[in-house]
Amino acid sequence: MKNVLKPLVIAFTLGSFSLYSVAFADDLEAEFDLDNRGSDCISIRTIRDYTALDDRNLLIWASVKRPYFVRLSTPAWGLKGSFQIGTFSRDDRLCPYGGDALVFDSAGRDTARIASIRRISPEEADWLLIRFGINDPTEDQTPAPEPIEGAEVEELD
Numbered sequence: 339m340k341n342v343l344k345p346l347v348i349a350f351t352l353g354s355f356s357l358y359s360v361a362f363a364d365d366l367e368a369e370f371d372l373d374n375r376g377s378d379c380i381s382i383r384t385i386r387d388y389t390a391l392d393d394r395n396l397l398i399w400a401s402v403k404r405p406y407f408v409r410l411s412t413p414a415w416g417l418k419g420s421f422q423i424g425t426f427s428r429d430d431r432l433c434p435y436g437g438d439a440l441v442f443d444s445a446g447r448d449t450a451r452i453a454s455i456r457r458i459s460p461e462e463a464d465w466l467l468i469r470f471g472i473n474d475p476t477e478d479q480t481p482a483p484e485p486i487e488g489a490e491v492e493e494l495d
Contacts, residue, residue: 376456379433380406382425390417391470397463398455405463407456408440414450416442 384400391397393413398406410417417423424441425432426449432438434452442448458466467473 376407376409376454377434378406378455378457379431380455382427382430382432385425385432388423389467389472390420391466391472393417395466395470397466403460405458405460407454407458407462407466408452409454410440410450411453412450414440414442414448416448417450420448 380398380400384404385398386401387399389397393415394410394417396408396410396417398408400406420442426437426439426441427433428436428438432452432455434454437451439449439451442450464473468475
């Protein structure tokens, strides 16, 4: 009986997780209508920073304020733990076609091909950072101004 229950529990757990993942992906696209089929390209010279959202999604900042939402074709288990990424491309542009990939270790063993790249607005990037649990939603709220003594409104007759 134990031999039968263990595989059933594992199958149920994995099935529940996959349903959660599908629901999460639908919710993600509904809020900002993010297209997972983005075909934008990034000039490799302009890449300044990146943030791993999970093992398959990341934000790449080109120049100062140009965020791109990048989705990998397969999960990259080394993405969240990597402190730098490299690129594999045949030219000076990182695109979701032509075999371009991201490299997550210096030996080049941990690579992941790119499924899509989509340029997004800074507001969408902030929302994604909150949605994936990287930033706290209260961090972005500006505090109310402190009252200034002597700045009361005086009525004139």
